Amino acid sequence: MINYSTPEFLIERDRNRCIDCKVCVRQCANEAHSFDEEEQKVVSHDEKCVACHRCVVMCPTHALTIKRFPLEFRQNSLWTGRTIKDIYMQAETGGILSTGMGNDKPYPIYWDHMLLNASQVTNPSIDPLREPMELKTFIGRKPDRLEFKDGKLATKLSTQLELDLPVIFSAMSYGSISLNAHKSLAKASQVEGTFWNTGEGGLHRDLYEYGPNTIVQVASGRFGVNPEYLNAGAAIEIKIGQGAKPGIGGHLPGEKVDWEVSKTRMIPEGTDAISPAPHHDIYSIEDLHQLIFSLKEATNYKKPVGVKIAAVHNVAAIASGIARAGADFITLDGFRGGTGSAPLRTRDSVGIPIELALAAVDTRLRNEGIRGSVSIISASSIRNSSDVVKAIALGADAVYIGTAALISLGCHVCQKCNTGKCNWGIATQNPNLTKRLNPEIGAQRAANLLLAWKREIKEMLGGMGINALESLRGNRLMLRGIGLSDRDLKILGINAAGE
Amino acid sequence: MLMREGDIRIPSGCAISGIMNKKGQVFSGGDIIKSIALMHDRSNGLGGGFAAYGIYPEYPDHYAFHMFYDDVKAKENTEYFFHLNYEMDASEKIPIRKVKGIGPGPIIWRYFVRPREEKLFELEMSEEDFVAKSVFQINGTIPGAFVVSSGKNMGAFKAVGFPEDVGEFYRLDEYKAYIWTAHGRFPTNTPGWWGGAHPFTLLDWSIVHNGEISSYGANKRYLEMFGYKLALQTDTEAITYCFDLLLRQHKVPLEVAVTALAAPFWRDIEKMTPEKREAVTAIRNIYGPLLLNGPFSIILGSRNGIMALNDRVKLRSLVAATKGDFLYVASEESAIREICAEPDTVWAPKGGEPVIGLLEGVDTL
Numbered sequence: 001m002i003n004y005s006t007p008e009f010l011i012e013r014d015r016n017r018c019i020d021c022k023v024c025v026r027q028c029a030n031e032a033h034s035f036d037e038e039e040q041k042v043v044s045h046d047e048k049c050v051a052c053h054r055c056v057v058m059c060p061t062h063a064l065t066i067k068r069f070p071l072e073f074r075q076n077s078l079w080t081g082r083t084i085k086d087i088y089m090q091a092e093t094g095g096i097l098s099t100g101m102g103n104d105k106p107y108p109i110y111w112d113h114m115l116l117n118a119s120q121v122t123n124p125s126i127d128p129l130r131e132p133m134e135l136k137t138f139i140g141r142k143p144d145r146l147e148f149k150d151g152k153l154a155t156k157l158s159t160q161l162e163l164d165l166p167v168i169f170s171a172m173s174y175g176s177i178s179l180n181a182h183k184s185l186a187k188a189s190q191v192e193g194t195f196w197n198t199g200e201g202g203l204h205r206d207l208y209e210y211g212p213n214t215i216v217q218v219a220s221g222r223f224g225v226n227p228e229y230l231n232a233g234a235a236i237e238i239k240i241g242q243g244a245k246p247g248i249g250g251h252l253p254g255e256k257v258d259w260e261v262s263k264t265r266m267i268p269e270g271t272d273a274i275s276p277a278p279h280h281d282i283y284s285i286e287d288l289h290q291l292i293f294s295l296k297e298a299t300n301y302k303k304p305v306g307v308k309i310a311a312v313h314n315v316a317a318i319a320s321g322i323a324r325a326g327a328d329f330i331t332l333d334g335f336r337g338g339t340g341s342a343p344l345r346t347r348d349s350v351g352i353p354i355e356l357a358l359a360a361v362d363t364r365l366r367n368e369g370i371r372g373s374v375s376i377i378s379a380s381s382i383r384n385s386s387d388v389v390k391a392i393a394l395g396a397d398a399v400y401i402g403t404a405a406l407i408s409l410g411c412h413v414c415q416k417c418n419t420g421k422c423n424w425g426i427a428t429q430n431p432n433l434t435k436r437l438n439p440e441i442g443a444q445r446a447a448n449l450l451l452a453w454k455r456e457i458k459e460m461l462g463g464m465g466i467n468a469l470e471s472l473r474g475n476r477l478m479l480r481g482i483g484l485s486d487r488d489l490k491i492l493g494i495n496a497a498g499e
Numbered sequence: 500m501l502m503r504e505g506d507i508r509i510p511s512g513c514a515i516s517g518i519m520n521k522k523g524q525v526f527s528g529g530d531i532i533k534s535i536a537l538m539h540d541r542s543n544g545l546g547g548g549f550a551a552y553g554i555y556p557e558y559p560d561h562y563a564f565h566m567f568y569d570d571v572k573a574k575e576n577t578e579y580f581f582h583l584n585y586e587m588d589a590s591e592k593i594p595i596r597k598v599k600g601i602g603p604g605p606i607i608w609r610y611f612v613r614p615r616e617e618k619l620f621e622l623e624m625s626e627e628d629f630v631a632k633s634v635f636q637i638n639g640t641i642p643g644a645f646v647v648s649s650g651k652n653m654g655a656f657k658a659v660g661f662p663e664d665v666g667e668f669y670r671l672d673e674y675k676a677y678i679w680t681a682h683g684r685f686p687t688n689t690p691g692w693w694g695g696a697h698p699f700t701l702l703d704w705s706i707v708h709n710g711e712i713s714s715y716g717a718n719k720r721y722l723e724m725f726g727y728k729l730a731l732q733t734d735t736e737a738i739t740y741c742f743d744l745l746l747r748q749h750k751v752p753l754e755v756a757v758t759a760l761a762a763p764f765w766r767d768i769e770k771m772t773p774e775k776r777e778a779v780t781a782i783r784n785i786y787g788p789l790l791l792n793g794p795f796s797i798i799l800g801s802r803n804g805i806m807a808l809n810d811r812v813k814l815r816s817l818v819a820a821t822k823g824d825f826l827y828v829a830s831e832e833s834a835i836r837e838i839c840a841e842p843d844t845v846w847a848p849k850g851g852e853p854v855i856g857l858l859e860g861v862d863t864l
Contacts, residue, residue, distance in 0.1 A: 123711040153778040470787030471714030
């Protein structure tokens with residue numbers, strides 16, 4: 001069968017600069033460069049390039065450039081090049097198209113249609129360099145009111161997660177990303193006073209020391225779940241769904257299950273790790289209630305237990321049910337959320353944007369008078385600190401970041417996480433690749449990102465005349481919409497710019 | 500046409516002043532008018548008002564409803580509402596004096612009423628909850644009717660104009676109270692609606708307030724979960740309900756309410772004793788949505804006394820003084836010296852540090 005596929009990228013090698021040192025050959029796990037023994041020079045293979053830029057960054061003479069491959073299909077708005085190539089690929093293989101990272105389609109990005117407020121004259125803005133500016137955030141179940149007896153606190157609060165900034169590293173399993181990536185995130189969260197999430201692949205023995213900054217996940221495959229694991233973390237998150245692939249499970253291919261992954265996941269080496277689409281002990285909300293309390297029993301009611309769901313059409317009602325089922329926090333994962341691997345069609349067309357889901361859930365829980373009792377963590381498509389501020393103003397207690405965290409470790413968003421050939425040592429278990437990510441440097445970079453965002457969030461808060469984050473939470477008067485329909489504004493619960 | 504408070508959110512700056520006698524001895528409104536008049540330049544003629552406690556000794560157990568009506572129809576509807584729900588022992592026009600600085604206003608009326616026993620029994624509500632509910636009902640469902648105040652042996656008097664003119668208009672020199680608070684308003688935009696002036700009241704609570712709260716949106720949405728309807732969209736209304744929620748509904752001690760509204764910084768909380776740290780951390784965690792962020796100085800009045808409070812970084816001026824049995828608080832020291840030239844003590848309270856004046860023999864507001 002003729003292979004109809006054509007390269008996506010063009011590798012340009014400046015022969016005046018190239019010294020045929022073979023660095024690019026050694027760096028590319030996709031084998032887009034090779035050394036021609038006969039010609040005694042390095043040559044490139046465009047069709048294998050994924051535009052991860054590893055060779056470009058490592059080339060000592062800056063001889064390499066990657067460009068979009070100039071081959072044009074005839075102009076057609078319906079049958080674009082990508083659409084056509086997808087069909088070629090399926091016609092060859094009969095397979096489900098698989099991809100990595102979040103939805104890259106040009107759906108509206110509501111963060112970019114919301115603008116923040118600032119103080120002028122009638123109240124002063126506050127300079128964070130001169131005045132205290134507080135970002136402390138608590139995640140956990142909260143009573144409606146506090147009781148005092150003889151002037152002393154008589155209400156006992158359940159355990160809360162205490163964050164120095166409202167940003168947590170999102171669930172990414174060991175297996176989908178490397179141990180060095182896990183180490184980097186764990187260490188960074190400890191340095192900056194926040195948390196990281198194990199994802200569904202268990203917690204590697206070496207990382208138990210980071211337990212106080214760890215959220216351990218329990219997903220449908222129950223990989224790596226045992227009493228010690230549950231008690232090692234600061235909180236437990238039941239993963240029902242993921243924004244990138246709502247309604248379906250996961251599949252870690254056997255070749256990524258090496259000895260370490262196998263031990264951590266508690267499965268035989270080299271076997272596929274398949275997470276079922278549903279939890280087979282949760283077919284209803286009352287079943288979820290039981291799992292929440294089973295986990296609380298297993299941990300002596302000392303750990304907050306949260307539930308993560310993908311943002312789907314009926315998300316507000318589902319979230320209300322989860323709050324009433326006893327969850328201490330609810331994680332909402334929007335349809336642009338990242339993934340180590342997902343079926344392309346599901347990733348690109350199932351679920352709803354996090355901004356609308358977050359606003360709808362916050363509004364719904366407030367209308368029912370229960371928003372105060374449960375925390376909301378908003379996940380997916382947070383790119384920078386102003387996205388964080390907007391999410392908090394819409395109603396989130398904190399946000400998860402996944403892709404942004406990986407980018408801080410060096411990820412170039414080439415969307416090939418599913419191939420296991422990550423040249424940056426992040427989404428791979430190949431020891432030759434994982435050693436490229438030094439966990440000390442990775443931790444420093446991820447911590448720096450958090451520190452930078454902390455500083456920026458303080459600047460924006462101060463500009464609004466606010467010196468504690470709780471005064472921004474759900475404070476939608478600090479947002480104005482731009483370029484949105486009346487219906488969008490209504491769902492977001494914000495006024496239009498100029499109103 | 501400009502929109503009223505309630506249709507739109509209007510920030511405003513202001514002057515405030517308060518006087519109380521700790522022994523409960525009553526005195527005329529002359530002093531408070533002089534005090535607030537001195538700060539004339541802090542208001543712009545678009546609102547002034549007073550709250551007075553102890554003015555109706557002949558009706559100590561009746562709820563004194565001060566009402567504004569846009570028209571006769573609103574008055575009839577409200578009186579019918581009272582008839583259904585309350586025993587009414589007096590109903591009269593609030594006496595006024597024509598003053599040049601005060602333009603045409605609403606119909607101003609007051610009623611001395613008690614909730615009907617059978618209504619309380621039927622709804623299984625306390626008197627205070629019933630009255631508070633009535634206030635929300637009248638403001639929310641009877642067009643053209645607005646409850647100015649609804650406490651016992653107290654009343655609020657307010658109008659569009661400079662506060663000294665408002666005082667003269669309502670003949671406050673003829674009333675005697677043991678607590679007076681006053682407010683002069685500088686709104687950034689106004690429809691000139693009398694109901695929008697301060698003080699804002701609910702039951703015995705009254706608030707005069709200077710500032711603009713950046714946390715309004717967070718405060719409002721939290722209060723709404725507890726059934727409060729923020730009809731006016733003003734900071735003062737929100738602050739009143741914050742206190743009502745904490746002190747009357749949740750029955751927390753006054754110092755807890757102060758900690759919630761003007762919270763200490765985490766860096767200071769870390770230095771507290773473990774027991775105190777746990778309590779304050781819980782207050783900030785649970786009542787964080789009630790933190791009033793941004794500049795404010797307020798005087799909260801109740802039948803038992805007053806409390807003056809600044810925001811936690813003191814972004815608005817507030818001065819306090821004592822002389823004998825009298826406690827004075829005002830936006831400016833000059834406003835105190837104007838009526839008490841030689842106070843025993845004068846100080847500027849720190850941000851978040853309340854000045855509490857209680858009547859002798861009571862232990863909370």
